[in-house]
Amino acid sequence: xxxxxxxxxxxxxxxxxxxxxxxxxxxxxxxxxxxxxxxxxxxxxxxxxxxxxxxxxxxxxxxxxxxxxxxxxxxxxxxxxxxxxxxxxxxxxxxxxxxxxxxxxxxxxxxxxxxxxxxxxxxxxxxxxxxxxxxxxxxxxxxxxxxxxx
Amino acid sequence: xxxxxxxxxxxxxxxxxxxxxxxxxxxxxxxxxxxxxxxxxxxxxxxxxxxxxxxxxxxxxxxxxxxxxxxxxxxxxxxxxxxxxxxxxxxxxxxxxxxxxxxxxxxxxxxxxxxxxxxxxxxxxxxxxxxxxxxxxxxxxxxxxxxxxxxxxxxxxxxx
Numbered sequence: 477x478x479x480x481x482x483x484x485x486x487x488x489x490x491x492x493x494x495x496x497x498x499x500x501x502x503x504x505x506x507x508x509x510x511x512x513x514x515x516x517x518x519x520x521x522x523x524x525x526x527x528x529x530x531x532x533x534x535x536x537x538x539x540x541x542x543x544x545x546x547x548x549x550x551x552x553x554x555x556x557x558x559x560x561x562x563x564x565x566x567x568x569x570x571x572x573x574x575x576x577x578x579x580x581x582x583x584x585x586x587x588x589x590x591x592x593x594x595x596x597x598x599x600x601x602x603x604x605x606x607x608x609x610x611x612x613x614x615x616x617x618x619x620x621x622x623x624x625x626x
Numbered sequence: 627x628x629x630x631x632x633x634x635x636x637x638x639x640x641x642x643x644x645x646x647x648x649x650x651x652x653x654x655x656x657x658x659x660x661x662x663x664x665x666x667x668x669x670x671x672x673x674x675x676x677x678x679x680x681x682x683x684x685x686x687x688x689x690x691x692x693x694x695x696x697x698x699x700x701x702x703x704x705x706x707x708x709x710x711x712x713x714x715x716x717x718x719x720x721x722x723x724x725x726x727x728x729x730x731x732x733x734x735x736x737x738x739x740x741x742x743x744x745x746x747x748x749x750x751x752x753x754x755x756x757x758x759x760x761x762x763x764x765x766x767x768x769x770x771x772x773x774x775x776x777x778x779x780x781x782x783x784x785x786x
Binding site: 489492493496497499500501503504505506507508511512515519521522525529533615618619621622623624625 | 627631632638639641642645646648649650654657666669673676773776780
């Protein structure tokens with residue numbers, strides 16, 4: 477069964493739309509976070525901008541993407557036993573990515589708090605590295621979900 | 627994976643780059659509203675370049691690979707209503723995006739002018755240009771056009 481055929485039942489269309497829209501917002505949030513932190517050069521405004529892109533854009537995007545994914549999976553009756561390779565790649569990256577996103581949010585949050593005392597840039601560099609890793613991982617996930625390798 | 631599967635994957639990845647760039651510009655649209663100095667405005671230029679690259683690669687990839695897929699896949703034809711709708715919406719979004727960029731470049735150009743004149747202080751005119759309401763409206767319309775493309779691609783209205 478292809479994603480295109482799944483999308484032809486309207487309930488699935490809505491779930492798929494939310495899933496893809498959430499994933500796009502997530503990627504946009506990560507791209508903004510990584511760019512802002514990479515070009516901040518110690519400027520507090522851009523360090524904050526990078527962190528809040530992760531918190532206010534990437535995190536809601538991840539939640540929307542994951543809710544959409546679960547909705548599709550429950551409607552299709554997908555589970556660990558009948559999951560195909562591309563589906564496994566998607567689920568593993570989405571969940572592991574969620575954990576990494578949480579870690580980067582915690583590290584970045586502490587970093588932003590410490591900026592007031594002139595510290596915290598190290599933690600925000602860690603957030604930058606994690607956001608780049610997440611961006612790469614989600615590119616692989618999108619490739620797997622769209623191309624469906626066997 | 628065969629060639630068409632790769633093409634589909636790259637088409638979708640391009641769409642992610644396109645929307646990712648638009649999301650990045652939304653963050654900048656909000657952030658630049660509080661910026662009234664040339665230095666603060668010019669510091670955004672490298673992030674703008676990332677957004678421009680994402681939108682450029684994404685827009686080009688979606689249209690080129692999308693047209694290829696419309697011809698290559700038996701289940702789709704270029705004259706299908708939903709594909710024509712996507713092509714029209716893509717053209718609208720590209721033009722609206724170009725106009726949005728032009729609206730926000732006025733602030734960037736003013737910042738360069740002030741910087742070159744050795745005026746680093748806060749400037750009311752620069753703040754007004756950075757808060758362009760025309761730019762916000764154009765970016766909202768660009769986003770709406772892209773959202774409609776996404777809806778069209780997923781729901782495929784009129785597809786057999």
